[in-house]
Amino acid sequence: MNELVRTLSSAAEAAQNRFLVGLVGAGIQASASPLLHETEGDELGLRCLYQLIDLDELELPPEAIGELLDQAHRLGFKGLNVTHPCKQLALAHLDELSPTTRLLGATNTVVFANGQAIGHNTDCSGFSRSFTLGLPGVALGRAVLLGAGGAGTAVAHAALELGVGELTVVDIEEERAARLARALVARFGESRALGVGTAALEERLRGADGLIHATPMGMASYPGMPLPPELLRPEMWVADIVYMPLETELLRCAREL
Template sequence: MQGAHAAVIPDHINIGLIGCGIGKSRTPAMHMAEAKAQGFLCDYNLLDMDDESRADLSLSDMLDTVEKDGYAGVNVTYPYKMKVISLLDDLSDNARMVGAVNTVVFKDGKRIGHNTDLWGFAESFRRGLIGAKWDDTLLIGAGGAGVAVAHALVQCGVKQLSIHDMDLERADNLVDHLKKTWPDMAVRAVGDLGQVFASHRPDGVVNATPMGMAKLPGSALPTDYLNEKMWVADIVYFPLETQLLKDARACGCRTLPGSGMAVFQAVRAFELFTGLPADPNRMKETFDTFDL
């Protein structure tokens, strides 16, 4: 890339992922392979807060440590996407709108929080469910990832959005938040999934809870509620074949795995960390090597 505004390719950067139960994350490989393809070295470290060596560390301690160690930034995942906000100096417009952060960039002595989940899910949703009907959608999970997914669904054209969370107050808060941001959107909180499916069946369902992760096995939706006319999306990607997606395929549903969101959020995060655009196809190829 030539020109006065060409990005400077670094020699070496350190970045990481802070979360719990993240040992099987594919994010490090995607970032490191993309950096290598672009001619520099990236060390991407898993900073699993479930590790015994970090038992006495708080999220604040971990951020202080990596910033002091010269990291370019960190990704942040479950259960810290909302908790991290109070530890930051500023937020991007996306992060402020969503109210959750999954990418923190250290720059000029400041910590800037970004949300790449929104764009990541929207890109995956548009590309992975071409031709599907999604006017009426059920979102399960109103936490940090759920908020980003909710905004993405609205931006993708969902007309009726029902939101379920085990914590009904959290679902109500997300509904209020969406109505302020998107006043023309038809959105509601639902406490009883059985009543939802008894009255009408949504076009599709998105699981935005951690249910289905290796450390939280199971499914966020009973199999009885599925049928072949629905599509089912999951944002969990380790394991890639969650119990929900396995059940959905068995019922004949069209499915969307969490891999797309994982790849596209990483594409955007890579650019934030390095100032360099990433190749989505190349990052997906790296992601897919885990399935070989």
């Protein structure tokens, strides 16, 4: 934890007259977030310093998110983006949640204001916009979502809001998938969602119109495919929430079919 304090203190000293913000997560050294946020800040006339706070580099467990948020707030950070594996763990350490964050049970953005830490979630709206722009007019009868974590939860709600008729949620933890499916059914109605374990992935992909991938697999820190490539079909669309690299192995395999 001393290393955490030193890291955050160094960032605070370097910020000077800039807005100090950052990203907390595990295995995030290849993230493009600093470049994206600092460039956009310049465009908007905001001088930002965006720091990566990597739990792996600091040798801290995900459960350290509470102490990390407290230290960042105390040292002058204006806010933090939150990614895997802390999106759900962070909620217990926040003073206030936006309606979307409360609904989804996960946060990807924490704002420090008026002495409070306030959780927001832009994963849902972000996926909706990306999907609408990237896959306009695709069939939405049946889709399979791989991953029921913080990002997967947001994407699941977005998918049903977009009009997916039936969504199968698949997760390595079957109970987590089932829990998310129950929440979706409560909001959107019976027959709209089903939660299963990974053993059922092949069966559920048969006849599915599309696949949504919402696990860290494919990121620089988690290279590889989240499923056997032979389960993909030429007529099935694929959406991947991993953006670094822009073309994951999953997307490359799907395009080559």
